[in-house]
Amino acid sequence: MLDVTGLQKIYPGQQGEVEALRDLTFDLGEGELACLVGPSGCGKTTLLKCIAGLMRPSSGSVVLAGTSVTGPPPDMAVVFQEYGRSLFPWLRVRDNVELPLKEKKLPKQRRRELSDEALDAVGLLKSADAYPWQLSGGMQQRVAIARAIAYEPRVLLMDEPFAAVDAQTRADLEDLIRALWKRFSMTVLFVTHDIDEAVYLGQRVLVMSSSPTIIQDDVAIDLPDERDQINTRGEHRFAELRTRIYAEIRNASQSGAAQPQEAGKTH
């Protein structure tokens, strides 16, 4: 579904070049929910921008459903961390959600159906006529998620989307993402620096090394599919998985890039 092969990104700089990504290779199957974690500054955002077609890699390729990504693909949506900057304050909630659908040139009635369904799915149908600034941070992020879902993407990319909300809201949004992923059968790539969040959400966690970056490990999350904030996080297996990933990230931060794992290898 999504194939990333040999991805490298070098930024030019006044004090020399920065090799943000060295050699990233992995693939996501249709309908998979994978999380990507790594130490601060390892290139998570850079990778997501390359996958979303917002930035050209220096070498390597991103292929979505057999087509090379050279610009924003039509069936991909992205949710960024900064919901405050991603919503237009002068547009009501519904108009924010429908804006990309207008760009898709969908007729008015279809736009309304999709925005109703998406706002209902995130529990905000009653706030459709409010302005973003009248809503809490968590509600604004739900609007951004509704906007992404209404677009009916095959692939949803999320870049640390819950970093700026409080712990309880974050837990609710995590459960919302898993519910939406099941309901809309999307392929989801979720970037986070929070290891517990990655283990709780994902079917798979890709661990990035420190910069210059490779995929250091690809961990299958063999927890039951039905997840629950209290019971799942209390499971012995949850603790084992988080400890393993935590140790890898700490080692990566201390020692720099490690040798790459075989692409797609799981444990």
Ligand SMILES: Nc1ncnc2c1ncn2[C@@H]1O[C@H](COP(=O)(O)OP(=O)(O)OP(=O)(O)O)[C@@H](O)[C@H]1O
């Ligand atoms: N436009 C740019 N020009 C030069 N260097 C850049 C640019 N954008 C990012 N970098 C560098 O590339 C590396 C990766 O940055 P990136 O923002 O992708 O990492 P990140 O993992 O998302 O960071 P964080 O965890 O702090 O959000 C960093 O060393 C950063 O300084």
